[in-house]
Amino acid sequence: MQDMSMRNVTARDYHHVILVLNEWWSGRAIADMLPKLFFEHFCDTGFVLERDGEILGFLVGFMSQSEPGEAYIHFVGVSPKCRKSGAGQRLYQAFFEVVRERGAHVVRCLTSPVNTVSIAYHQRMGFTIEPGDKRIDGIDVHTDYDGPGQDRVLFVRSIER
Amino acid sequence: MQDMSMRNVTARDYHHVILVLNEWWSGRAIADMLPKLFFEHFCDTGFVLERDGEILGFLVGFMSQSEPGEAYIHFVGVSPKCRKSGAGQRLYQAFFEVVRERGAHVVRCLTSPVNTVSIAYHQRMGFTIEPGDKRIDGIDVHTDYDGPGQDRVLFVRSIER
Numbered sequence: 001m002q003d004m005s006m007r008n009v010t011a012r013d014y015h016h017v018i019l020v021l022n023e024w025w026s027g028r029a030i031a032d033m034l035p036k037l038f039f040e041h042f043c044d045t046g047f048v049l050e051r052d053g054e055i056l057g058f059l060v061g062f063m064s065q066s067e068p069g070e071a072y073i074h075f076v077g078v079s080p081k082c083r084k085s086g087a088g089q090r091l092y093q094a095f096f097e098v099v100r101e102r103g104a105h106v107v108r109c110l111t112s113p114v115n116t117v118s119i120a121y122h123q124r125m126g127f128t129i130e131p132g133d134k135r136i137d138g139i140d141v142h143t144d145y146d147g148p149g150q151d152r153v154l155f156v157r158s159i160e161r
Numbered sequence: 162m163q164d165m166s167m168r169n170v171t172a173r174d175y176h177h178v179i180l181v182l183n184e185w186w187s188g189r190a191i192a193d194m195l196p197k198l199f200f201e202h203f204c205d206t207g208f209v210l211e212r213d214g215e216i217l218g219f220l221v222g223f224m225s226q227s228e229p230g231e232a233y234i235h236f237v238g239v240s241p242k243c244r245k246s247g248a249g250q251r252l253y254q255a256f257f258e259v260v261r262e263r264g265a266h267v268v269r270c271l272t273s274p275v276n277t278v279s280i281a282y283h284q285r286m287g288f289t290i291e292p293g294d295k296r297i298d299g300i301d302v303h304t305d306y307d308g309p310g311q312d313r314v315l316f317v318r319s320i321e322r
Binding site for chain 1: 176179180191192193194195196197198201202203204205206223224225226227228231233235305306307308309311
């Protein structure tokens with residue numbers, strides 16, 4: 001991974017990211033969940049990892065504007081050819097650092113209960129799972145969190161030094 | 162409309178909004194475009210209009226975190242029974258005022274080219290259409306703006322006094 005470089009995300013990255021996401025996630029329709037606004041208005045807290053001009057990973061998130069001291073990660077994607085390379089960890093760490101500088105002491109994010117790989121990954125990254133209104137396979141879940149039928153697992157992590 | 166009251170949006174409003182949106186928009190799947198995060202982290206710049214505890218309109222938007230002086234409106238919905246009542250105008254004006262206080266001088270938003278009602282509405286509200294890469298029925302359009310096949314019309318409005 002030493003040969004990958006990290007920089008802040010820009011609006012011009014959006015179309016590249018959307019195109020590769022459809023490959024990385026085997027054709028699931030992602031664009032509705034990831035409108036361009038996250039690449040237009042939250043560039044200071046978003047990052048891409050690239051090698052030879054090819055985007056191999058990205059993270060978009062922001063400082064909460066109504067919850068003081070909180071930051072939120074909306075979307076993280078890493079190319080299948082870079083999995084288990086530490087690329088994801090580099091992106092999360094960069095986010096933790098920039099939002100800590102801006103006054104955040106807590107980072108939140110979420111995933112779907114079916115995404116057991118993501119759940120395990122966030123736990124390894126130091127996130128804890130928030131209590132839910134039900135448990136699925138031992139995991140706390142919030143029913144209909146993102147709309148009808150859209151259950152979510154909620155993560156929280158302190159980033160205080 | 163004098164009997165409708167306005168207040169800031171809260172996380173608890175989300176489930177009510179998602180349920181009524183499916184009625185207001187005749188069953189189109191909206192939830193993917195409107196995750197709960199907009200009701201969790203941007204409450205200070207979001208508003209609901211309600212009467213007798215019933216939500217009849219809402220707006221969610223935010224201050225840009227990387228474009229100084231810019232604010233962005235992500236989603237506005239008004240109940241069909243309140244159309245042409247000035248409800249939308251009250252929501253936009255409330256947003257303009259709060260983001261102006263926070264240092265915004267420009268507000269941006271967008272819509273789909275097929276949504277001619279929305280295009281005309283934004284023009285009446287003082288928005289101008291940004292130059293695009295093609296024109297559809299005389300309207301400037303950005304091809305694939307929000308992903309493949311997701312053309313958008315981009316609006317901008319000065320809110321300087």
